[in-house]
Amino acid sequence: MIKVSGVTKKYPARLAVDNISFEVARGEIVGFLGPNGAGKTTTMRLLTGYLPMNAGRIEVAGFDVEKEPHEVRRRIGYLPENCPLYPEMRVDEYLRFRASLKGVRPSARKARIAEVKEQCGLTEVGRRIIGQLSKGYRQRVGLADSLVHEPDLLVLDEPTVGLDPFQIRQVRELIKQLAEKHTILLSTHILQEVEAICERILIIDNGRIVASDTEENLHRKLHACSIIEMEILADQAAAVGKVDALGGMNVRNASELADGWLWLEIESDSAAMRVELYNLAVAEGWPLRELTEQQHSLEDTFVKITQGKEGGR
């Protein structure tokens, strides 16, 4: 659906996007993740043909963005950053205006608008003036607009920014529903969002794609070893010695908790080593109350990837 090859975008003062390439297949939901200022919005603007690129080539649905911009725009539903709308217009009026600009045939327009309003939960507010709607509703109007011409691809730039937690959940649910019919590229700097919605993650940092994979694969690649936490009632020096002696694992951290129990943080090749630890505790007669594998959050992964590059530069 999207094919980006070797795209570079320079602004007068800096290089915003530096020779990036990636592909998005039909039907995928891809999260575009990166710190603020990493080049997410610029990349999306390049995709929609809003900004010209300095080098490279972008294809959307088989059309070249530079050579056939109108064909590309007909196939993209784009929600720009901050969801720009005309505050003085009514919701229906705005959707009619946008549908007509995007070439929805007059005969189909009414039905199509009713459909997207239904999808986005706007049926009740059709007559309301956009400027008087809450941020959550405005975001939905933006989404309805991006859907109205039945695009193959949805490009959503930070669709939940500025919403309250309840509204965020609603918009996410909506996006998940949309994913059944559309290919979605979604940018955000909120990690939970990507975890909640996306199948695949593209991480961009300083204008470069630094990772592109599913969430689990990213974790696996970055965290070759797993960390196991264990709480037992035992003598610290003895316990550490015994665990290290097991092989395949070593104690990274050990400390005595306030209630006298001993807490161990163990690095091991695989989480399956927990069985060995259990057997050890039974054999040694250590009371055991906790034995868990630490879950890596996407946050850790993200920080590791972007920081890692930072150090390498």
Added chain:
Amino acid sequence: MSTFATLLGKELRACFCSPAAYVVMFFFWALTGGNFVWLLGQLAHGESLTLATQLLFSGPLLTFSLPVVVPLITMRLFAEERKLGTLEALLTTPVRVHELVLAKFAGAMAFYMVLWLPVFAYAFIQHRLCPPGVAGFPDLGALAGGAVGTVLVGAVYIAVGLLMSSLTSNQIVAAIGGFALLFGETLGFTILAYSATNPLMRLVGQYYSSFAHLMDFARGIIDSRIVVLYVAYAAWFLFATVKVVEGKRA
């Protein structure tokens, strides 16, 4: 074509459904009223009747208020779209930049022409007040000439204002830029035309002063050179606006 119609419809709604438009309309209509009252005063003091129709369109009160009024109409056209970010939303739909620029121009022109409507009412009043036996009053030729001239000058002013609005996301900057350019032009060339000592400079002033041109038009003189000059002016500024909108994106 249908895209253009959609865009124009939106522009017209935005023009006529905004409170700012009615403020502008109120003041301009007050000025046309003031102009008419002043004109009646002149006539009552024995001023020649031939001036009566001419000054309906080219009274100095009106001519010199246009450089203020037009930027007030045009300032929001692109600056507001930039500020709201809706320009990005517009230009990522299958809209062509020239369609957008022309729609905004046509919308502003329509509003501008509505501003001038009261003048025809005053012409009608003149006609009714005119004692029987005075033929050809109001002078329909002069009225038509005045209308053509007003539209031409308006087209150029609106095109200038549109260019100014496309350059910034700040409406005040757009308005002041347009005002400075238009007022400088009108006043500068008019001063040259009427009071330069150097005959060459005086000629240049006469060629370019829109005040002088409006006086001629309102007398019923439609000079094709001036028509071509104004159409070319407007076309050039519109072209420049298209290029600015195409180029200045971020």
